[in-house]
Structures are given as structure tokens and as C-alpha cells.
Amino acid sequence: MRIAMIGSGYVGLVSGACLADFGHEVVCIDKDPEKIAALNEGRMPIYEPGLDALVAENVRQKRLAFSTDLKPAVAGAQAVFIAVGTPSRRGDGFADLSYVYAAAREIAEALTGYAVVVTKSTVPVGTGDEVERILREARPDLDIGVASNPEFLREGAAIGDFKRPDRIVIGAEDARAAAVMQEVYRPLYLNQAPILFTGRRTAELTKYAANAFLATKITFINEIADLCEQVGANVQEVARGIGLDNRIGSKFLHAGPGYGGSCFPKDTLALVKTAQDYGTPVRIVETVVAVNDQRKRAMARKVIAACGGSVRGKRVALLGLTFKPNTDDMRDAPSLSIIAGLQDAGARIVAYDPEGMEQARPLLQGVDYAEDAYACAEGADALVIVTEWNAFRALDLARLKATMAAPVLVDLRNVYASADAEQHGFAYAGIGVA
Ligand code: NAD
Structure with a gap:
């Protein structure tokens, strides 16, 4: 499966490397050229135990690559994850969704065929609806699915958490998108990690309720x-x-x-x-x-x-x-x-x-x-x-x-x-x- 991971921070990089380790072909994208340059030279931009070896191995196997160029990574991908930051907005404490929406607009430009766009970032209820609206408005011609797949990993134990999760929550509104997500996580399915399929809003709220x-x-x-x-x-x-x-x-x-x-x-x-x-x-x-x-x-x-x-x-x-x-x-x-x-x-x-x-x-x-x-x-x-x-x-x-x-x-x-x-x-x- 071809996967694009937009945002290569603590969550995007670990998720991308683990998904590559499952056997998928993953390109991790980031706007920050220094981060991508470091990754392409084999240096980790963050400290996370075991990450350097996992990245090195999957790069060697040609399943994992890094780029600042979103377009070629998204074109032809079956799943496009959004893993950008959602910090507190200055002043009022709401989640700042500007990075998520900017990523959605860039993804819309780059899509070439059916793909599921997945928010892995922690986003408030209803954000998936807005991502879908942005995508459909920009590209009414395209067939797409929009799913929510919140991430529960803990920094410091991130790789173990991603590979052996307590559960995976997938919020999808249609069977086709759910099927693609099931394929993404199939290796874990075999490990009997519980996968919960829910509505998109339920998945979004589940992450906040857990934290x-x-x-x-x-x-x-x-x-x-x-x-x-x-x-x-x-x-x-x-x-x-x-x-x-x-x-x-x-x-x-x-x-x-x-x-x-x-x-x-x-x-x-x-x-x-x-x-x-x-x-x-x-x-x-x-x-x-x-x-x-x-x-x-x-x-x-x-x-x-x-x-x-x-x-x-x-x-x-x-x-x-x-x-x-x-x-x-x-x-x-x-x-x-x-x-x-x-x-x-x-x-x-x-x-x-x-x-x-x-x-x-x-x-x-x-x-x-x-x-x-x-x-x-x-x-x-x-x-x-x-x-x-x-x-x-x-x-x-x-x-x-x-x-x-x-x-x-x-x-x-x-x-x-x-x-x-x-x-x-x-x-x-x-x-x-x-
Ligand atoms: P981070 O700041 O480490 O990484 C975000 C990355 O996205 C940055 O490198 C940034 O340059 C990049 N980016 C922003 N806009 C972009 C764009 N349009 N295209 C490409 N790259 C772009 O953040 P993080 O800690 O990885 O968190 C990401 C999301 O995951 C947040 O919503 C967070 O709440 C959630 N989350 C984090 C953790 C955690 O432990 N850090 C755990 C679960 C969920």
C-alpha cells in the first residue's frame, strides 16, 4: 500500500516509520527543510528510543522516504495521513486548525485518484467534516474518503505503542474508506489489536475523552x-x-x-x-x-x-x-x-x-x-x-x-x-x- 504522511514530527515520523515497517511504502513529508535534510542524512530531528534504527532499516529496504515535496507523495497514495500540529490557539485556547486545513488544501491539489485522507492529528469534533468540505470544494471531480484515526502513542515509548496498541480507533463514514483503513492496519489486525470502527465524530471525541x-x-x-x-x-x-x-x-x-x-x-x-x-x-x-x-x-x-x-x-x-x-x-x-x-x-x-x-x-x-x-x-x-x-x-x-x-x-x-x-x-x- 502507498501511504503519504503529512507532517514528520513526533507522531508523523514514528507512525510513518512503523507503517513502513509493516510493509507499506511510506513517504513522510514536512514543510521544515532542515528536518527533511536531517532525515535524509540519517539524523533524527527528535529523540525517541529506537527510532533511528527503525528509520534506517526501512530506508534501506526502500519502504520509507522523506521529502518536502507533497505532490508526488500524495499522487498515487491510497491513504494520506495528516499528522501536523494542532497547538492551542493564542488567546482563546481552541485548537489551532490552520495547519490541518492548509495541509488539506495542499492534498486536494495533489490527489490523482481515489484516496482516503486521514486525520491523525488530534482535532476537535467536526474537523473531519471541514476537511472533507475543503477537499470536495477544491476538487469536485475526485472520489475521496475522509477518516479520523487519532493517535494514542506516548512519547518515549512511541514505537512500542504504535506497534502494540491497546486499541486502534477508526472513524469512517463509508465502507470503502473503512476498508482502506483496515488494510493499513492489517498487520496489527493479525496481532489481534482491537480495532474499533466508529463514526468520524465519535473517533475525534474519543481521543479528547481519553486524554x-x-x-x-x-x-x-x-x-x-x-x-x-x-x-x-x-x-x-x-x-x-x-x-x-x-x-x-x-x-x-x-x-x-x-x-x-x-x-x-x-x-x-x-x-x-x-x-x-x-x-x-x-x-x-x-x-x-x-x-x-x-x-x-x-x-x-x-x-x-x-x-x-x-x-x-x-x-x-x-x-x-x-x-x-x-x-x-x-x-x-x-x-x-x-x-x-x-x-x-x-x-x-x-x-x-x-x-x-x-x-x-x-x-x-x-x-x-x-x-x-x-x-x-x-x-x-x-x-x-x-x-x-x-x-x-x-x-x-x-x-x-x-x-x-x-x-x-x-x-x-x-x-x-x-x-x-x-x-x-x-x-x-x-x-x-x-
Ligand atoms: P510536531 O510539531 O512534532 O510535528 C508536526 C510537524 O508537521 C512539524 O514538523 C511541522 O513542520 C509539520 N507541518 C506543519 N504543517 C505542514 C504541512 N502543511 N505540510 C507538511 N508538514 C507540515 O507535532 P506532534 O507532536 O507530532 O503532533 C502532531 C499531532 O498529533 C498533534 O495534533 C498532536 O496533538 C497529536 N498527537 C501527538 C502526540 C505526541 O505524543 N506528540 C500523541 C498523540 C497525538
Whole structure:
């Protein structure tokens, strides 16, 4: 099958490489010439474990190619995926669909015969209708299908998620488009991955409902963590105690500094806006958005409290900048708000992240970067674990303490047990652990 993937970012590139690995012939398109040039030279524009080898192998097998030229890739393709960004629109928080619609217009120009145009980007309910309208208006002569196939992969585990998904959701309005989509995912069908065929609007909403539910679960345990701190309970034990209940499940019950990343913040906000527009506000999600926004900055106050009430002139060392481990993605990372809050209070910041420093640099001012965790801690008045990279899970606490100006450890991911840290002479503050 010939497939064109429009947009070669975290989702487009991983999806394109995995679809090529299934045996399809895939061309990944991007507007960004630097990204395409890097890919054509075998360099990955993003950090995602295993991606370089997967791309190299499929390029070698001539199933995967990269180009800035959309036209030849779309002409003759049976499925054309739109995987461009849908960021929050400045000012009002609605999903910015300008990239999706621009891609649809370009695709319309390039189509030569029957093809299914598929939105893989996360898009609000009704976007597929508008994509179909754009395509039909531009090319009334063409026979096309328009489907929705939201992506559920997680950065950092993206390849495994794409190849072994919990489910695939396909929203199609006609049998012909559904059949093409079934063919795209046939290799997974054989693996018995559940494929749900739904209406297009249902598929679009399913993606937002999934992300909003996960964001709610995180926010719920974060609030329980705050309560634990006040009442002298332990949130990790509470999480285990409720998570073992199959109706609840143990995933997404890790208390932390608030959710961030390229999806949850923008998708929860977009769902809130859509629901308001339809006159059926989703009040739980509205509250989740508000609670999470306040939480990130509250983490700066937590660090300040751990430092005795002031960080003015103090050196605060941060371990981890990306919104989660195993990615270089800095979009809406909690570290950004935490650093801003600490700098506003007069702290000097030094940071280390295994993969995220390059993307962090343009987003942060006045931050020094260290080359590893120990160098970061040197001379610091407090060490703050913001992201739970594996490299931070087994640090030599004695060595850290010896180099720091003051032994204060603020562990926003509960990587260390308080008793352990205290035994090594640290003043320890975790999340939801009294
Ligand atoms: P991204 O910013 O990494 O990639 C988008 C790419 O599209 C960019 O490289 C951009 O240059 C390119 N682009 C924009 N307009 C184009 C056009 N007209 N033609 C060709 N290329 C174009 O974004 P992402 O993280 O891959 O997210 C893409 C979509 O997938 C979003 O809607 C997002 O919500 C959704 N999604 C993301 C994730 C994730 O973990 N990142 C997971 C599931 C769904």
C-alpha cells in the first residue's frame, strides 16, 4: 500500500516509520527543510528510543522516504495521513486548525485518484467534516474518503505503542474508506489489536475523552497527595491501595508536579472550549485544567519552603527538564513554570537533562547547564528532581551531599524514599509523603 504522511514530527515520523515497517511504502513529508535534510542524512530531528534504527532499516529496504515535496507523495497514495500540529490557539485556547486545513488544501491539489485522507492529528469534533468540505470544494471531480484515526502513542515509548496498541480507533463514514483503513492496519489486525470502527465524530471525541480522563486521574492523585501531606498520610500507599482495585487501575496514579507535555494541556483546554461551544460544559475537565495550572507554580513554592522560606541568591539545581523521561520534548513542561517561579523569587538556576537541554535553551533565560547530575548539584543550596529519568534513580546520595552547599532534596517524582535520603543527611521533601 502507498501511504503519504503529512507532517514528520513526533507522531508523523514514528507512525510513518512503523507503517513502513509493516510493509507499506511510506513517504513522510514536512514543510521544515532542515528536518527533511536531517532525515535524509540519517539524523533524527527528535529523540525517541529506537527510532533511528527503525528509520534506517526501512530506508534501506526502500519502504520509507522523506521529502518536502507533497505532490508526488500524495499522487498515487491510497491513504494520506495528516499528522501536523494542532497547538492551542493564542488567546482563546481552541485548537489551532490552520495547519490541518492548509495541509488539506495542499492534498486536494495533489490527489490523482481515489484516496482516503486521514486525520491523525488530534482535532476537535467536526474537523473531519471541514476537511472533507475543503477537499470536495477544491476538487469536485475526485472520489475521496475522509477518516479520523487519532493517535494514542506516548512519547518515549512511541514505537512500542504504535506497534502494540491497546486499541486502534477508526472513524469512517463509508465502507470503502473503512476498508482502506483496515488494510493499513492489517498487520496489527493479525496481532489481534482491537480495532474499533466508529463514526468520524465519535473517533475525534474519543481521543479528547481519553486524554481528559488521564489528565483527570493525574490531577486527582495530585490533590490527594496535597491532602496526604496535611494529614500525615502517604500518597504512594494510597495510590497502591486504590490502584489494585481493577475498576480503578494502578496507571496514572503517580503524584507529581502536574501534567505537562504537548498533549494533555492543549487537549484538555480544547475539549473545555468545544464543550462550552456546544452548551454542555465539561466542568470536571475545567477544574482539572485550573488545578493543574496552579500546581506547576506551586511546586516552586514547595522548593522555596524546603529552602527555609527564601531562595534569594541561592543556587537551585534541577534534574530533568523535559515533561517526562525518554523524550526531548519541552512543550509545556512543568520545569518551565517551576524555573520561572524560582527565578522570580531570586534563585539562580542550574539544570541538567539527558536529552532536553537543546530544546530547553531557547525557552529559558538565565539558566546554567551542567553536564551531568553531579556537576549540576555542585555548590547547590537545593537539588530538585523534576523528571524521573533513569539516570536520576540511583544517584550516589553521599557523593551529592558532599558537593552541595546545603543538603536539601526536593523530589517532585518520589524517586527516593524519605528515610534513605534522611539517613544520608538530606532534608527531604517529596510529593504527598509526610
Ligand atoms: P510536531 O510539531 O512534532 O510535528 C508536526 C510537524 O508537521 C512539524 O514538523 C511541522 O513542520 C509539520 N507541518 C506543519 N504543517 C505542514 C504541512 N502543511 N505540510 C507538511 N508538514 C507540515 O507535532 P506532534 O507532536 O507530532 O503532533 C502532531 C499531532 O498529533 C498533534 O495534533 C498532536 O496533538 C497529536 N498527537 C501527538 C502526540 C505526541 O505524543 N506528540 C500523541 C498523540 C497525538
